Amino acid sequence: MKKVDQEEVARRRGIYFQSFGIYGGISGLFDYGPLGSRIKDRIVRIWKEMMLSEGNIAEFDGTAVTHQEVLKASGHYDRFFDYSVECTECGNRYRADDLIQKRGIEAIVDREWLQNKILELNMKCEKCGGKLGDVKIQKLMFQVEQGEGQEPLFLRPETAQGMFVNFKEYYRFFREKLPFAIITVGRGYRNEISPRRALYRLREFNMMECESFFDPQNEMWIHDPEENLKVTFLTNEGKEIHATPRDVYENGVVKSQPMAYFMGLAIRFYSRIGIDLNRFRFRQHKKEELSHYSSETWDAEALTDLGWIEITGIAHRGIFDLTNHIKASGKDLYAQRVVQRKEMLNKVREVDYDKIKADFPELSPKIIAAIKDGKSKLEAGGRTLDLADYIIEREEKVTVDRENFVPIVIEPAFGLDRIIYAILDHNLGLRDESGYVFLKIPYEISPYDAAVLPLMARDGLDQKANEIYEELLRQKFTVIYDDSGSIGKRYSRYDEVGIVYCITVDYETLKDDTVTIRHRDTREQLRIKVNEIPKYLGLNPWNGKKN
């Protein structure tokens, strides 16, 4: 297929376009129009349906505005503030806090402090010895002010954290059994330095994320990895393999069974929504490319006119997130496993209040406080007390049949906007015969089920077509009625936005209640009874296959 300017079609036909156009637009922000919104919605529905039909997956719909502590615990807060300073002579860039840290000084991440420190220490460019410019802050997260004297809030850079912090709710919902997974469809926000290329790099973007939780002793999903569909796998050693997810799991290229499982799920999803699997691959991240939280990551990539673009990341996040939230919040986000019943001796340390009171009645509050602070000695009453004297250590027998562990997380994260970009790239083409644009997306994600068209807008054909249109609407089909322009022009109009079926009402309809149904891809038509229309939508009666 010949190349078509996707953005031009998207703008002209209301698929997507730049936000706030009448005010000049904002870079990195795009809106979905009447047709794009429908395509997007249908993709989301398929994804949710596929995920939820696993059985042990449930949905979470959390807020985008996020508590600062969550992002501090997740590591985003530290990494999303970039204090850079540039050499005024050679242009080399440094992180201001790194430069100062290198001199053995604890850097305070504050613009003024960093700026003053650089002047005070008379720091120069490491490369050329040139003068360093001003410290510039780059905030990579959008900050939301709460009010005077209150800590700011942040827009989430990923939906994942909401699922981690609510792990316990879902653990209970699934009656304390692993594995299970949580999904979220929602928006994330990243203040990209230079967003570019339409839907590829956005500052507000749609994602469909799944967090799956496992006992590290049993890192297995409940179903087996896909064994029929083959795609390309590119390893971090540069090896290319054409195989099924089951193959790559069995031969050890992909270490984790759940990762292989989700790869298979992704392939099934992608083939269903119109990604060309011949322009698709999984690419393993190289060591230096891995995120701060991940030990193994595979990206699903699609080949488009922008080159290979990441449309999904499947990351092994290990115990990183839950461990950090346990530490930061002090709350229990553990899962438990049943172990063999056993007797254990627990060491118990107790403060001997009676002895303290007997020895030093007036000093007792001081001594108790010192013990609670974990001190071992205390200067009091003119001498040094050994606090160990006031602690009783004894052993207690307990029966244990469960133990805590931090679950492992495997995350398939789908970038919805990039998926839409890739679908349009793979399916928008020119017809060989006529050179007209048509969009060959699957019926399931097509923006409307059908267009109902009277051959002529007269002789009662328009009324009849309108009746059929109304009836299909009543039956909950999404349909368009159109009687303007020649019939050929209208066919083309709907081909261009991927509507698969055109129902044409002609003079025979008036006689025998039949219409023609036309398929977008073959342009072939069949004459069918009006009441058979619902049966044909979603079929390709010309080759006996779906669509």
Added chain:
RNA sequence: GCAGGUGUUGUGUAGCCUGGUAGCACAAAGGCCUUCCAAGCCUUUAGCCCGGGUUCAAAUCCCGGCACCUGCACCA
């Protein structure tokens, strides 16, 4: 963020250098015609990215901003 280029009806563009009524094609709307794949004819709608400056007069020249494209940097 830096450097260079660009910004004209819904879309694609001409006009800009050399200041003086903004033109074309497609799309869209109305009409005539037309019995199945963007036919034809008539009519209509609709635009100089935003702000400032120079000038009698700015789409055009100058300044600032915004946006887009390319390259570099960034992309956790």
